[in-house]
Amino acid sequence: xxxxxANKSCSAIYKSFCDQKLTFQIIHGVEKLTDPKLLLVLDxxxxxPHSAHQNLVDRAVRHYKNQSFHVLLLLSVNNADKxxxxxxxxxxxxxxxxxADNLQTKNISxxxxxxxxxxxxxxxxIIREHFSSRGLISYLVGFDTIVRILDPKYYLPQSLSEALxxxxxxxxxxxxxxxxxxxxxxxxxxxxxxxxxxxEPTIPRKWGxxxxxxxxxxxxxxxxxSNIREAVLNDxxxxxxxxxxxxxxxxxxxxxxxxxxx
Numbered sequence: 001x002x003x004x005x006a007n008k009s010c011s012a013i014y015k016s017f018c019d020q021k022l023t024f025q026i027i028h029g030v031e032k033l034t035d036p037k038l039l040l041v042l043d044x045x046x047x048x049p050h051s052a053h054q055n056l057v058d059r060a061v062r063h064y065k066n067q068s069f070h071v072l073l074l075l076s077v078n079n080a081d082k083x084x085x086x087x088x089x090x091x092x093x094x095x096x097x098x099x100a101d102n103l104q105t106k107n108i109s110x111x112x113x114x115x116x117x118x119x120x121x122x123x124x125x126i127i128r129e130h131f132s133s134r135g136l137i138s139y140l141v142g143f144d145t146i147v148r149i150l151d152p153k154y155y156l157p158q159s160l161s162e163a164l165x166x167x168x169x170x171x172x173x174x175x176x177x178x179x180x181x182x183x184x185x186x187x188x189x190x191x192x193x194x195x196x197x198x199x200e201p202t203i204p205r206k207w208g209x210x211x212x213x214x215x216x217x218x219x220x221x222x223x224x225x226s227n228i229r230e231a232v233l234n235d236x237x238x239x240x241x242x243x244x245x246x247x248x249x250x251x252x253x254x255x256x257x258x259x260x261x262x
Contacts, residue, residue, distance in 0.1 A: 010097070011090035014077075017114060024126045028097045029111030030070065036135035038069040040174070043123060043139065045225065046075055046092045048253060049099045050245050052142075052223035055216075060140050060174045061108055063212060071110040072131065073100055078118040089114075091256070098248045120149050121167045137171050143178045143187050146211060150203055161204050168207055176216040188213065219243065 013027050026032070033039065040060050044053060057071060073096045077089055093114065100110040113131065117123045124137060141149070148154075155163035177187045193199060195208030223244050231240060232253060241250055 009090070010093040014090045014093065014114070017077075023117065024113060024115045024130045026111050026113045026131065027093060028100055030109070031111075032130070033070055033132040033135075035068075037132075038064060038067045038135060039072060039127070039132045039137045040064065040069050041072045041074055041123075041127065041137055041139050043074040043076065043120070043141075046073070046096050046099075047088060047225045048092070048228060048245065049073075049095050049249055050223055050225060050228060051243065052216075052220040054099065054102070054246055055220045056140050056142070056174075056176055057103060057108065059176060059214065059217075060138070063174060063214075064138070069109075070132075071100075071103060071108055072127070073110065073112045074123065074127075075112075075114050076116070076118055076123065077114055078116050095249050095252055098252060099246060102246055102248055119154060121155075121164060124167050124171060138174050139171065140174050142176055142216075143190070143213075146173055146175050146190075146213075149173075150199075150207075152202055160202055168210060172210045173212065175211055175213045177213070177221065178216070179221050184215070188215065 010027070013025075017025050040057070042053060042057055046053070061069075061071075075089070075092055075096060093112065096112045100112050103110040111131075113127075115123055115126060117126050120139065127137065150160065150164075152160040177184055191208045191211045191213050193208075194203050194211075195205050197205040199205075228241060228244055238250060238254055241253075245253065
């Protein structure tokens with residue numbers, strides 16, 4: 001089933017989502033996967049979606065090119081680290097749909113979803129229940145995100161290995177490094193250090209081969225949403241942002257006026 005935003009705005013969709021107290025909803029694209037395709041999930045705040053997000057999908061698509069896959073762009077309206085900002089969610093959803101449409105033009109099958117789940121282990125459970133109950137899920141992440149997922153403080157009083165045992169059994173990660181310089185070598189050793197047991201007993205060594213870590217393209221390594229928002233607030237030009245945002249999203253932002261993020 002395909003969803004269309006033509007007759008219903010994202011603000012109306014988000015209000016309905018909240019009013020019905022839903023925990024997950026596909027707002028654009030295929031409603032449910034009916035075959036055991038590999039599901040590539042890009043979970044982010046998308047405030048706004050930018051070229052580094054798109055590059056992460058493109059790189060993952062190249063990595064998994066010999067498999068049948070579907071991409072899910074996922075926004076959590078709750079965040080384990082940040083206070084929610086509901087006024088921006090409908091605009092983020094609109095920009096996510098623009099990104100999905102752009103991926104579709106490259107024959108990358110893509111859906112857009114929202115959820116109230118904040119932790120990856122909870123997101124994974126609800127995705128499998130409502131969208132894709134079979135097959136492997138690969139989460140597309142930046143290096144800082146994989147470190148956060150494997151941070152035991154988010155799972156207390158359980159141990160990390162206990163809390164993520166089921167999750168890690170049917171999940172892997174495609175990860176790109178963040179930034180460059182001296183920290184790059186440390187990032188690239190992360191998976192091998194896990195596999196060698198250097199993070200035990202906190203992180204089981206067998207999880208090291210669940211992470212496919214690649215060096216990011218230098219032009220995208222420092223692109224981030226907060227810098228883009230700051231540039232827009234400082235009256236940047238279209239030319240200032242053309243390398244950081246897909247054209248359709250750049251056009252959307254420039255149409256919104258002084259502050260399109262609130």
